[in-house]
Amino acid sequence: GDSVTQMEGPVTLSEEAFLTINCTYTATGYPSLFWYVQYPGEGLQLLLKATKADDKGSNKGFEATYRKETTSFHLEKGSVQVSDSAVYFCALPKETSGSRLTFGEGTQLTVNP
Amino acid sequence: DGGITQSPKYLFRKEGQNVTLSCEQNLNHDAMYWYRQDPGQGLRLIYYSQIVNDFQKGDIAEGYSVSREKKESFPLTVTSAQKNPTAFYLCASRSGRAGDTQYFGPGTRLTVL
DSSP states (O other): OOEEEEOOSOEEEETTOOEEEOEEEEOSSOOOEEEEEEOTTSOEEEEEEEOSTTOEEEETTEEEEOBTTTTBOOEEESSOOGGGOEEEEEEEEEGGGTTEEEEOOOEEEEEEO | OOOEEEEOSEEEEOTTOOEEEEEEEOSOOSEEEEEEEOTTSOEEEEEEEEETTEEEEOTTOTTEEEOOSBTTBOOEEEOTTOSOOOEEEEEEEEOSSTTOOOEEOOOEEEEEO
16 A cells, blocks of 8 residues: 655754655555645644656755655755754655545654754 | 634543544635644544545544534544544645645644543
8 A cells, every 4th residue: 555654763953954854655656745844733734745756846945856766755955944843744645545645654853053 | 814723722531521623624625634643653544525425434533423514614523432532633624636735724632631
């Protein structure tokens, strides 16, 4: 079945460091791919998405490229800020089941000043 | 303002009591979802609905019930049959077009005393 695997966390970085959070997936067909962010005590917010192979999603300095050949959708940011501290989830929809989302386990990011 | 509202934000329940969590959206979305999140874990699907008066079980439906009498509303009842109901509950909706984004509400934290 469809699945998403995220890199193990937590991740702790200093401000202005480079961030990569790995995400690989298994899916039937070529679904859209999503990154969501969750701040403490809040719901999930869409960070970025890509709808087809080789698409690059970007938002707030974060980027991720839909790589069909490696079935990956790694999240990157060139220079993190303290305000980026949150939990990040990679997700893909299952179109045959009402587009329900399958999530990775989430990666806790802490950025220290 | 368009969006998804969940109420209450915090909810306390005694063992053996049923409790209903509210979810309302004014985005005119066809599909709505309920997810459960446990500490340090990803989200798991409880129920989803693609259209009014229709809904399907997700991965962990036991001990929960839902209704979809109106397009904008998808309440979740946590029954006394749910063995471990303490969790963070998130409601989401999407437009129904393939590949479209799911948008999330702010969540309800349920604690069983």
